[in-house]
Amino acid sequence: MKDATQGRVFGRTQLEDLVIVPLFALVAALFLGALVMAATGVAPGTIAQSYAALLKGSVGSIDAVSETLTAALPLVLAGLGLALGFRAGLFNIGAEGQIVMGGLAAVVAGVALADFPAFIALPGALLAGAVTGAFYAGIAGWLRAATGAHEVISTIMLNLISFRLLDYLLRTPLIQKEGRADPISKSVPDVAELPKLLTFLDANLRLHAGLFLTLVMVAAAYWLLFRSKLGFEFRASGENAIAARFAGMNAGLTIVMAMAVAGALAGLAGANQTLGVLGRATPGFSAEIGFDAIAVALLGRSHPVGVLFAGILFGALEAGGRQMQVDAGVSIDLIGIIQSLIIVFIAAPLLVKAIFPWGFRKAGTGKGRS
Amino acid sequence: MQVELRNITKRFGPVVANKDVNLTIEPGEVLGLLGENGAGKSTLMNVLCGLYEPTEGEILIDGRPVAFKGPGDAIRAGIGMVHQHFMLVPVFTVAENVILGIEPVGRFDHLDLKAARAEVKKLSTEYGLTVDPDATIETLPVGVQQRVEIIKVLFREADVLILDEPTAVLTPQEVDEFIQIVRSLCDAGKAIVFITHKLNEILEISDRIAVIRRGEIVGSGDPKKLTRPELAEMMVGHPVDFDVARAPFAPKEVILDIQGLTLVRDDGAVAVDDLSLQVHSGEVVGIAGVQGNGQSALIEALAGLRRPVAGKVTFDGTDITDASARERHRMGIAHIPEDRQRAGLIGNFTVAENMVLDSYYGPPFAKGAGINWGRVEEEAAAVAEQYDVRTPSVHAAAAHLSGGNQQKLVVARELSRDTRLVIAGQPTRGLDVGSIAFIHERLMAARDEGDGVLIVSSELDEIMALSDRILVMFKGRIVAEYAPHEAPVDKGTIGLAMAGAAT
Known part of the structure; x- marks a missing residue:
């Protein structure tokens, strides 16, 4: 297989890096999760039962798969944006805020386009989400490029601003649902909704057309990163900003563009939630997806295909975790612990290699230099 | 102390870094080890200073075979190496750096810095190193930092000093001072191995020269009898023309x-x-x-x-x-940057990607918003060939090329248009x-x-x-x-x- 990540044949090193390390990280995290349960007095039988429930709740039925994918879609979309940012050397913490702004804008646009047919209303609402997310993230990019303000700080602050802005806007007459006193938006009209895909099987299955949107975006992100001029600039700036500048690339513009593209994808993740799952915007509707997506991007090694699989894994953990709580009475917080442990292991590949030495080529066969 | 390397072979997997090397290092003598980048000089010396174990062959000290399990063993045996990249703590003083790892302690585990300073001073005057034991490393020029590294090795009572490309970081004046220091070490009976790829220096400094190419010793001799072209030919494997051919000077506008x-x-x-x-x-x-x-x-x-x-x-x-x-x-306007690794190349990018680093955006490489990678790779392969950039393929990462090939890559990119x-x-x-x-x-x-x-x-x-x-x-x-x-x-x-x- 030829992989354009490095523009060379997909080799053993990439296999270790992209597949084996994450896989072992998952195994190690599940094992430690079991230890945590055992240490807190959960009986071995219950531990086995909870992991069985995890499996059943994530892939054990059509309903489980539907829930897994539904949970995975926004993680993948936002994770793609973060991955692009990482590749460009930007540590964007602001996906959460971009999801909020994008999701809300999609609702507002959907409501405004209620009288149009679906083929205008839905793309219009999605576009509004993407553009708003791009603009919101672009602020942080512009601050970085023009003033040197670090994007970690500015995106965290933009997150806080977005939460309060959401609470405030949800009470303004333009957005608030008629006749309600609590902060809740008008409902998304049918024409702007992402249609459910599996209602012919069961009316309760939540999987929606955001699936196609997400798959298209995975392909688009791959093309952008590895096949386009802009992606070449992103990767060059991320790998060696000085060499990129010496090669005549515009550093400031690259930063703004990378942030804007990341924001557009996070905005789409928000629109995916409001148009596909929730049908409206409420306080806190972003549900920390933007933060989980950071983990997804890291686990996916900032590679679009990796992000897709990582997002599905995290979606599965979330859907399975709910089942775990129901069947075995184990708190869903444990899933949060397992997710975090996976990232810890991913961040420490040497640790993974030390625990599972047989999955890797022997170290120390590097060539000597004179 | 006489050190002998006998039939040393060092393999890394299928790669043979050193093959059947025989070398003797005599006290009071400067042995110049000459070779191109990647010829296997550093690997050989890393075997000698205990960093690598030889795959085959043995090391003899005064005729007795020894086995080094690690650098500690080699240091105890009296072999010390001054690396190309200094290993000093910038905020520590000279004395503190010198004793790092073998701190002299007094009663109640008290650090005896006084003894250390005295010893540093003594070594400094003995060999004409003129280093102030109380100076902070980061305030010292590179040439003096190098002398601190030498003191470190002497402090560990080394009789054989291996100097890996010591002049690469020095200014011409510092090189002259450095040669003096090497002479005084030699006069004191130390054995010196001087690793370099610079012909002038090796001729000036050595008592004996060994040339290494592709991991093998291909020649040795007396610097008084050898000439620059002879040495260069031994090192490279073919005659080297030192005079650059040029057309008559005819400046225009x-x-x-x-x-x-x-x-x-x-x-x-x-x-x-x-x-x-x-x-x-x-x-x-x-x-x-x-x-x-x-x-x-x-x-x-x-x-x-x-x-x-x-x-x-x-x-x-x-x-x-x-x-x-x-x-x-x-x-x-073509620009070959001063620092190829910092500004000229992106190490994790492939040869092909680096070849279009400043020309990817226009014809013939751009295709709308995309890049025509097929075309890029074709072109890169042709240019790499033309500029003698030796790489396994255009898909290899630039960081994996030798310094010379990296620089040829930069030159190829800038001059091929x-x-x-x-x-x-x-x-x-x-x-x-x-x-x-x-x-x-x-x-x-x-x-x-x-x-x-x-x-x-x-x-x-x-x-x-x-x-x-x-x-x-x-x-x-x-x-x-x-x-x-x-x-x-x-x-x-x-x-x-x-x-x-x-x-």
């Missing part, structure tokens, strides 16, 4: 005109001060000078990476003072003889085709070999100008100007 250029460093200090110079088409202008006299800032400004605070730069009649790097690139002015900073720093000759040839070819060429280098030999006109830069100004094609120029005269004597 002014291609680059700098008037009153003033540049300020990031910290506010003036780097280039009201500097004016001209480069003609078909002319090589060499700027000599000790590093840190504003050359880097000048190059960056000419490449469009630094805004001047005053002055005007004209290229072929067009004012380019405020033109961006890309605009200049498009006009046909239609150029009218070439700006080259330290174009051959740290390279082997073969690569140097190749790059010099290419720069000269650009001149012969009618390009203006501006070379900035701290290697005076390089400046003298290439330049039609030599300018000396000192404290941000041009302080002297020589025209070798009119009257021969003496190296010493230029050296004095470089030291500021002309002002």
